[in-house]
Amino acid sequence: MTNTRVLSLNNLSKRFGSVVANDAVSIELHRGEVLALLGENGAGKTTLMNMLFGHYLPDGGSIDVADESGDMRPLTLGHPQAALEAGIGMVHQHFTLAENLTVLDSILLGSESLLAWRHKRKAARAKVGRIMQRTGLTVGLDEQIGKLTVGERQRVEILKALYHDARILVLDEPTAVLTPQEADTLFENIGAMTKDGLSVIFISHKLREVLAFSHRISVLRHGKLVGEIATSDADERVIARMMVGADTPTTPREAMAPGAPVLALKTTTVKGDSARTSLHAVDLTIHAHEIVGIAGVSGNGQSALARLVSGLATPDSGELLISGKPIHRFTPPVMQKAGVGRIPEDRHHDGIIGAMSVAENLVIERLRDSDVQKYGFLQQNSIRSHAQDLCKDYDVRGPGIDADARLLSGGNIQKLILARVFECMPDLILANQPTRGLDMGAAAEVARRLLEARARGAGVLLISEDLDEVLALSDRIIVIHDGQLHEAHTNDREAIGLMMAGEQA
Amino acid sequence: MDILQILISDSFWAAALRIATPLIFGVLGALICEKSGVLNLGIEGIFAAGAMAGWMAVWLGAGLWGGLLVAALVGGFFGLIHAILTVPLGLSQHVSGLGVTMLATSVSYFTYRTALPQVSSPPKIVPFQPLDIPVLSDLPFVGPVLFQQTAMTWLALVMVALVWWVLNRTPLGLAIRAVGDNPDAVDAQGLSVYGLRIGAVVAGSALMALGGAFLTMSAFDSFFFGMVNGRGWICIALVIFASWRPGKALLGALLFGAFDAFQVRLQTEVGAFVPSQIFLMAPYVLSIFALVIVARRAEYPGALLKPWFKGQR
Numbered sequence: 069m070t071n072t073r074v075l076s077l078n079n080l081s082k083r084f085g086s087v088v089a090n091d092a093v094s095i096e097l098h099r100g101e102v103l104a105l106l107g108e109n110g111a112g113k114t115t116l117m118n119m120l121f122g123h124y125l126p127d128g129g130s131i132d133v134a135d136e137s138g139d140m141r142p143l144t145l146g147h148p149q150a151a152l153e154a155g156i157g158m159v160h161q162h163f164t165l166a167e168n169l170t171v172l173d174s175i176l177l178g179s180e181s182l183l184a185w186r187h188k189r190k191a192a193r194a195k196v197g198r199i200m201q202r203t204g205l206t207v208g209l210d211e212q213i214g215k216l217t218v219g220e221r222q223r224v225e226i227l228k229a230l231y232h233d234a235r236i237l238v239l240d241e242p243t244a245v246l247t248p249q250e251a252d253t254l255f256e257n258i259g260a261m262t263k264d265g266l267s268v269i270f271i272s273h274k275l276r277e278v279l280a281f282s283h284r285i286s287v288l289r290h291g292k293l294v295g296e297i298a299t300s301d302a303d304e305r306v307i308a309r310m311m312v313g314a315d316t317p318t319t320p321r322e323a324m325a326p327g328a329p330v331l332a333l334k335t336t337t338v339k340g341d342s343a344r345t346s347l348h349a350v351d352l353t354i355h356a357h358e359i360v361g362i363a364g365v366s367g368n369g370q371s372a373l374a375r376l377v378s379g380l381a382t383p384d385s386g387e388l389l390i391s392g393k394p395i396h397r398f399t400p401p402v403m404q405k406a407g408v409g410r411i412p413e414d415r416h417h418d419g420i421i422g423a424m425s426v427a428e429n430l431v432i433e434r435l436r437d438s439d440v441q442k443y444g445f446l447q448q449n450s451i452r453s454h455a456q457d458l459c460k461d462y463d464v465r466g467p468g469i470d471a472d473a474r475l476l477s478g479g480n481i482q483k484l485i486l487a488r489v490f491e492c493m494p495d496l497i498l499a500n501q502p503t504r505g506l507d508m509g510a511a512a513e514v515a516r517r518l519l520e521a522r523a524r525g526a527g528v529l530l531i532s533e534d535l536d537e538v539l540a541l542s543d544r545i546i547v548i549h550d551g552q553l554h555e556a557h558t559n560d561r562e563a564i565g566l567m568m569a570g571e572q573a
Numbered sequence: 574m575d576i577l578q579i580l581i582s583d584s585f586w587a588a589a590l591r592i593a594t595p596l597i598f599g600v601l602g603a604l605i606c607e608k609s610g611v612l613n614l615g616i617e618g619i620f621a622a623g624a625m626a627g628w629m630a631v632w633l634g635a636g637l638w639g640g641l642l643v644a645a646l647v648g649g650f651f652g653l654i655h656a657i658l659t660v661p662l663g664l665s666q667h668v669s670g671l672g673v674t675m676l677a678t679s680v681s682y683f684t685y686r687t688a689l690p691q692v693s694s695p696p697k698i699v700p701f702q703p704l705d706i707p708v709l710s711d712l713p714f715v716g717p718v719l720f721q722q723t724a725m726t727w728l729a730l731v732m733v734a735l736v737w738w739v740l741n742r743t744p745l746g747l748a749i750r751a752v753g754d755n756p757d758a759v760d761a762q763g764l765s766v767y768g769l770r771i772g773a774v775v776a777g778s779a780l781m782a783l784g785g786a787f788l789t790m791s792a793f794d795s796f797f798f799g800m801v802n803g804r805g806w807i808c809i810a811l812v813i814f815a816s817w818r819p820g821k822a823l824l825g826a827l828l829f830g831a832f833d834a835f836q837v838r839l840q841t842e843v844g845a846f847v848p849s850q851i852f853l854m855a856p857y858v859l860s861i862f863a864l865v866i867v868a869r870r871a872e873y874p875g876a877l878l879k880p881w882f883k884g885q886r
Contacts, residue, residue, distance in 0.1 A: 122763075149763030164761040166754035167875055169747070177751050178762025180744035187744060 072099045080129035089115040091291045102268045104278040107288035108507035113271045121158040122148040157229025161240040167214035219250040239270040247365040255281040327356030330496045330527035336386030338372045347372045348551040354527040361542030362531045369551035374500045378410045379403035409494030413501045419485045422474030427455035429473045462487035479510030500531045579838045583717040593830030597729040598784030599808035600822040602777040609773035610753035610876040614670025617805030618677030623782025625681035628789035628796045631698045648782020649775045656774035663880030695795040725791045737819040753874035756881040813868045832856035
């Protein structure tokens with residue numbers, strides 16, 4: 069690592085209404101360096117990077133970027149085009165790819181004059197080929213984006229930035245959607261790229277990868293830069309304390325004897341889009357007082373399993389029993405009545421109705437109850453007081469119970485869903501990626517609530533791509549691969565990782 | 574003359590291509606708009622405006638090609654209204670489009686009535702004449718079908734190739750396809766979402782207006798009320814039929830032209846037993862059936878109808 073500066077953010081500030089998203093944040097980046105930007109949700113990491121990339125205009129401060137000869141030059145703020153030209157590439161958390169284009173076209177987009185009467189596809193193909201060889205980021209150039217996996221799409225995004233000759237690459241939560249193996253590959257690739265002089269800033273929540281792959285760590289809290297530390301001097305406790313301002317409590321979990329079965333699948337088959345995303349004659353039993361973690365690479369039948377248990381899919385063969393009673397008609401209300409509580413994977417899309425208020429979202433699963441409606445009329449007073457109580461109990465913070473649910477942050481949306489589900493005291497809880505994208509505080513809260521439900525006597529079906537989470541919470545771990553379930557009789561990361569990749573332990 | 578004879582006659586195929594010509598312009602125009610993510614229901618009115626403006630320009634002394642230019646400019650103007658309402662302001666594309674249709678239709682009739690308050694029979698212009706290309710026009714079958722059409726039909730066919738090329742072979746077309754599927758992708762590359770969409774809607778509307786101008790400047794020689802007669806709406810359906818591909822759009826327009834030419838000829842055969850309305854209805858009914866079959870598999874541009882605002886993601 070050399071000591072030449074390539075980027076400096078000077079006292080950047082940004083306010084949204086009355087909320088201060090960034091307060092005079094200054095950060096420097098050096099050539100070939102990997103800087104991890106850490107902070108809880110809402111700490112202002114993404115806002116900061118969006119200012120760097122010109123999506124937002126800062127309220128104050130300036131940015132200097134080194135040009136090709138290494139001289140620092142001020143960046144025109146508020147223009148993505150200027151950032152691109154200065155050699156800054158950004159990979160957003162939500163990818164900005166058009167699904168109807170091919171990989172090559174996606175990379176070409178915006179790289180040529182709009183007035184050219186034809187593409188220089190051949191030259192582009194050669195250049196992308198060279199980049200792929202150098203970095204190890206490979207993906208079929210003629211594939212359609214819509215048919216790629218998430219990991220492949222991310223590679224396209226990085227290739228796109230490198231194709232535009234980015235010297236500084238910004239990755240916003242790059243591993244949030246990746247499997248552990250894909251994440252490791254990504255960081256290997258990043259390592260190769262930094263040897264060529266590329267500088268990288270990546271935003272993350274995951275302490276493990278930050279410690280393993282960054283050179284330096286900057287921590288944001290409430291929009292302020294609260295600390296910078298060389299990774300070699302850091303450990304998990306130090307960083308965690310910087311992020312939340314105090315030591316995080318580890319979730320205590322006591323041993324418990326499993327009770328009666330609450331969910332039983334008997335040679336159940338659910339056909340999905342492909343053989344890989346189906347469930348093939350699986351057996352699974354979850355008991356009361358038990359959390360069963362389903363570990364696996366995404367797209368191996370998890371969604372078929374989740375759809376089945378939430379009543380959105382009907383098994384093609386086999387049986388499903390809830391608390392010993394077989395289910396015949398598979399609809400969400402039937403499952404809900406049978407005692408299933410659902411925490412959906414895509415909480416923004418499937419978990420709430422964004423245009424309805426927080427209070428309404430809290431009663432949406434029990435519209436027949438008499439405290440919600442009488443003779444077909446909503447009982448506004450009881451709905452609102454009910455919402456007040458739940459928001460207090462579950463610490464749902466935001467602009468209030470009458471505000472649209474879409475205005476809540478991801479963590480608070482998840483707390484809203486927890487409140488709604490746990491209030492009904494379900495016997496079986498389907499928790500599908502319950503902490504994906506949440507910060508440590510919110511994730512710990514989810515874990516605490518799941519353990520609380522377990523103590524009360526519920527069974528939990530925990531589907532997660534975060535192996536650490538599965539390891540931390542589960543009484544039993546089951547690996548899902550190619551639509552088959554295999555019990556892992558071990559807590560060893562390595563062994564489970566191999567099973568997830570399809571190698572029988 | 575039985576059905577088979579109709580289908581192999583050169584006059585039938587020449588009529589099919591002639592009837593298809595305004596639809597080709599219209600469907601290409603609608604396709605460009607929708608590829609960029611904007612549905613343009615102003616098409617029916619822009620047809621009327623193009624028909625009126627082109628014809629009136631020629632009647633006032635402009636040349637035929639000058640008349641087409643005027644028609645395209647007028648179409649582009651109404652397209653700009655629609656684009657400003659729906660792209661930067663993000664209003665409902667349905668409501669704005671229907672509004673533009675009503676506005677453009679009414680303004681056309683109003684202009685016509687104001688300019689010609691007293692006429693009972695509309696004045697005529699000298700329209701585009703059938704081409705007369707030595708040798709080619711005299712070939713059997715292909716001569717009458719292809720080489721005795723007017724220059725506008727050829728312009729329409731050239732436009733099919735041109736639109737295909739621009740959309741699939743140029744950086745501009747790539748940007749238009751991308752902005753209609755995911756505007757964020759375009760924004761992230763520093764391109765202007767608004768600029769691309771407004772440009773596409775204006776260009777598409779100019780093409781639609783040429784379709785209208787064909788009616789008054791090639792198919793007929795004067796302007797009538799109600800002469801567009803739903804052709805714009807047919808184009809909207811044909812875009813879906815074509816799955817947003819220029820080549821298939823040509824095919825769809827020809828298919829509709831053939832239905833229409835066929836029903837006219839069939840009417841003279843069996844018109845004595847079947848009410849004529851059935852025949853008039855037939856092309857539309859068949860279009861609906863064709864649409865039902867094709868459209869179920871249609872892949873809509875991902876961001877069609879969805880407004881996009883800068884700085885919101």
